[in-house]
Amino acid sequence: VFGDNIDTDVLAPGQYMKFGIEELSRHCLESVEPRFAKEVRSGDLVVGRRNFGAGSSREQAPEALKHLGVAALIAESFAGLFYRNTINLGLPAIVCGEARRIRAGDQLRVDAGAGRIDNLSTGETLACEPIPAHLLELLADGGLLPHLEKRLAREREGR
Amino acid sequence: MTFVSTTPLPVTSAPQTLAQKILARAAGRPSVTPGEIVVCRVDLALMHDSGGPRRVKPMLERLGAKVWDPDRIVLVTDHYLPEHDDESRRILRTAREWAREAGVRRFYDGIGICHVVLPEMGHLRPGMFAVGGDSHSPTGGAFGAYMFGIGATEMLGVLVTGDIWVRVPQTLNVEWGGRLAEGTCAKDMMLALCARLGLDGAEYQALQYTGEAVSALPMQERMTLCNMAPEVGAQTGIIAADQTTLAWLESAGVAGVEASPWQGDAGAPLGAHYRFDASSLAPHVAAPHSPANAAPVERHAGQRIDIAYIGACTGAKLEDLRMAARVLKGRRAAANVRLVVAPASRRDQQIAQAEGTLGALMDGGASLLPNACGICAGYGENRLTENEVAITTTARNFKGRMGAASSRVYLASPYTVAASAVAGRICDPREML
Numbered sequence: 001v002f003g004d005n006i007d008t009d010v011l012a013p014g015q016y017m018k019f020g021i022e023e024l025s026r027h028c029l030e031s032v033e034p035r036f037a038k039e040v041r042s043g044d045l046v047v048g049r050r051n052f053g054a055g056s057s058r059e060q061a062p063e064a065l066k067h068l069g070v071a072a073l074i075a076e077s078f079a080g081l082f083y084r085n086t087i088n089l090g091l092p093a094i095v096c097g098e099a100r101r102i103r104a105g106d107q108l109r110v111d112a113g114a115g116r117i118d119n120l121s122t123g124e125t126l127a128c129e130p131i132p133a134h135l136l137e138l139l140a141d142g143g144l145l146p147h148l149e150k151r152l153a154r155e156r157e158g159r
Numbered sequence: 160m161t162f163v164s165t166t167p168l169p170v171t172s173a174p175q176t177l178a179q180k181i182l183a184r185a186a187g188r189p190s191v192t193p194g195e196i197v198v199c200r201v202d203l204a205l206m207h208d209s210g211g212p213r214r215v216k217p218m219l220e221r222l223g224a225k226v227w228d229p230d231r232i233v234l235v236t237d238h239y240l241p242e243h244d245d246e247s248r249r250i251l252r253t254a255r256e257w258a259r260e261a262g263v264r265r266f267y268d269g270i271g272i273c274h275v276v277l278p279e280m281g282h283l284r285p286g287m288f289a290v291g292g293d294s295h296s297p298t299g300g301a302f303g304a305y306m307f308g309i310g311a312t313e314m315l316g317v318l319v320t321g322d323i324w325v326r327v328p329q330t331l332n333v334e335w336g337g338r339l340a341e342g343t344c345a346k347d348m349m350l351a352l353c354a355r356l357g358l359d360g361a362e363y364q365a366l367q368y369t370g371e372a373v374s375a376l377p378m379q380e381r382m383t384l385c386n387m388a389p390e391v392g393a394q395t396g397i398i399a400a401d402q403t404t405l406a407w408l409e410s411a412g413v414a415g416v417e418a419s420p421w422q423g424d425a426g427a428p429l430g431a432h433y434r435f436d437a438s439s440l441a442p443h444v445a446a447p448h449s450p451a452n453a454a455p456v457e458r459h460a461g462q463r464i465d466i467a468y469i470g471a472c473t474g475a476k477l478e479d480l481r482m483a484a485r486v487l488k489g490r491r492a493a494a495n496v497r498l499v500v501a502p503a504s505r506r507d508q509q510i511a512q513a514e515g516t517l518g519a520l521m522d523g524g525a526s527l528l529p530n531a532c533g534i535c536a537g538y539g540e541n542r543l544t545e546n547e548v549a550i551t552t553t554a555r556n557f558k559g560r561m562g563a564a565s566s567r568v569y570l571a572s573p574y575t576v577a578a579s580a581v582a583g584r585i586c587d588p589r590e591m592l
Contacts (some may be wrong), residue, residue: 005358005449009560014537017209018239018246031564051359051392054555057210057535059310059378080394080591085310111525132196134324144312145218148558152222 002032004050008082011053013083025064028155038108043067043081045110052093055080062086062093072110074099074117074128090143095129099105102126112139174424175332177399178365181421182499185288187502191327193430196323197497201385202283203231203473205306205566206314207273209238209538212257213250214311215318227321229262233282235273240531244541270541271504271530274298274386274472278378279564281411285400285421290317295554297393300385302408303376303400303421305365306428308389327365328394329430330423335372337438342589344482345376345383346474346552346572350443350453351435353390357451361393366432367423368398372437378407384446386473387554390450399423407486442588444550445570448558456575459585466505466549467492468579469520469573471535472530474552477516479573483552484516489524498542501528523580543568550579 010031016024029036040046046065052075053061060084065073072092076099086093092112102108107120115130129141141147162248173192183191185199206212211234213546219226226232236254238248258266272297272354277283285303290296292314299306309323310467317323323365335348366388373381390395398404400418408416436556445453469483480502492498500520502508508530521527528534536540536554543549543562549569551561556568571579581591 005555007560009537009555009557013559015542015562016173017538018244018250031559054358054392055294055389055555056293057296057308057310058209059214059312077360077362079392081308081310081389084313088310088312088316128350133198134316144316145221148224148316149220152224 001047001102003048005031005054006048006052008053008055008058012064017058018120021060021061021063024060025067025084026040028064028068030074037068040068040070043071044069045072045108046070047074049100050077051079053079053086054123055079057081058087059085059089061085062089063090071153072112074102076100087138088144090103090139090146092131096126098126112136119130160565163200170274174427176427176429177303177367177397177421177423178305178328178330179427180234180423181286181288182325183329185592189437193329196324196326200322200325201290201317203233204272204314205233205289205290205293206414207234207293208236208254209239209336210292210311210314212254214465215315216253216257218312218315219318222319224319226261226318230264231519232263232318233265233270234258234259234263235267235279236269237243237272237564238536238538240269241529241539255412266546269530271506272472274382275476275503275507277297277541278302278382279411279504281408281413282317283418284408284413285404286530290314292447294389295386296393297388298382298386298472300388300395300397301381301395302404303332303398303418305397307395308344311471318549321392330365330367330427331393331430332432333366333368333435334432335370335374335435335437336369337436339372339437339440340376341592342445342574343442344572344574347374347386347440347443348435348437349387349390350445350570351440353445353450354443354453355433356391358390358449359387359392361391363392366391366393368396368397373398374401374403376590377478378403379476382476383473387450388429400425400518424481431561442575445556445566446572446584447569450555450570453570455569456560458585459569461571462585463548464496464550464569464579464584465547466499468496468499468534468549468551468553469576470499470533470551471553472503473554475501477502477510479552480507480511480516480520482573483577484519486574486588487581490523490581490591491531491579496580498523498525498580499528499534500525502530502531505530534561550576550585552576
């Protein structure tokens, strides 16, 4: 659980941008939470407050989180460019006005399509903004690259 | 030249903003409404070495796909220059090889930062719908184009299909009345806007800059306004073309452009209208670690600095260098301050050299870095070291962006950075003009 304005420079520090995602992701968020990359586990959810992903277009920012096994991002709001990148990589980004009610360690069940989060630890249900249909389709395909792969395969068959 | 986008506009009933008109044309529609999602044909795609070929080449190969139109692609190397290690050499080699393989003829290698080179080489014009693989791509909005930043996978989508989805934004009118006073400039206008709106105040909508103070700005100053639109969370910033735009384009070899089709309609609904008075604007400084921490310079006056950096697409164009030189002429940087200048393009550096601007900076004790992104994104070897305090003409001062997490960056105008270099502490440039 993080605060407002988590930026792309702390998610994907410039110093390590020349390396591949393996090395870069080891430094994800290290300037605000040095233990993050070591302690995050597959299936974990990362929660922010306002304007998560502010700054750069570098998609290594969401890619590092995905590489570390993060299953979805939840925030009160996302920076627009970061939001597009996150969905394009097949990582769900959930806009939840009540994200501040989530505490570190809570068990959550997320339904991105319906736009709801069940907090299994507290019994609360949090309302989220539904993800637009064309982006749900991208997520279902695993991101823009596999989506394009499918589309091109269809077009080749159609010929 | 395939980049002409002056198809006559169909007559529509409801008044439309400039952003709507460009999106409607690119979507092949008579009009569009804020909030709706449309698919637009891309007139131009800008890439650099970091988010470009090194990222999209493997994905194109996986898809077995070719680019939709190599003549609509502009590739510029700027992030990993100078090549100082094996990784940067590999990244640059990939860019060069890919440009050849993909048939990209508009490839500019080592002549400056992409956002500055793009208009310099005459690739932008009013009414264009363009994307760039970099968050500061809205810089192109200064030419009356709709241009915004995207990530590498989304760029792949553009390269393969030639189109991209957009949620039609509200237009937020940022109106600057009056005239800028001595010692203030576009950078101060943007820092004041960051203070007012915060990092996300624009909610991924489109800013349109208007008013007497904007009309009076030269093109490169207008570029600074659009360049920093992402710093308040906007998708883009745009300025309607006028005589200043047309004159600049003509000097860049772009002739026969009309400004009149690409103006917003009077009475088009706006998402918001912010009014500012340029004549009462003081030089601004943004404290670490956010552009939104901006305040009049007096708030931070006296803060000791180690390095004064005049660089980046935001703050090292010819106009920026001229501002810094006006302060530095006949003065020198303080003995304990490192003054570093990285002119944004080779052309700007050559003009600065010929007219004496560069000489004033060098005589003032500046050391020169190549025409590239330099320290701004913290990629190369000239990063800020532990606990270093910098004042810079760049756009962002997030924690650790330009180097060590313990370094601290103050953002300011070229005037203020130059004056602070001389004083050895943050200082109001009006004392030196």
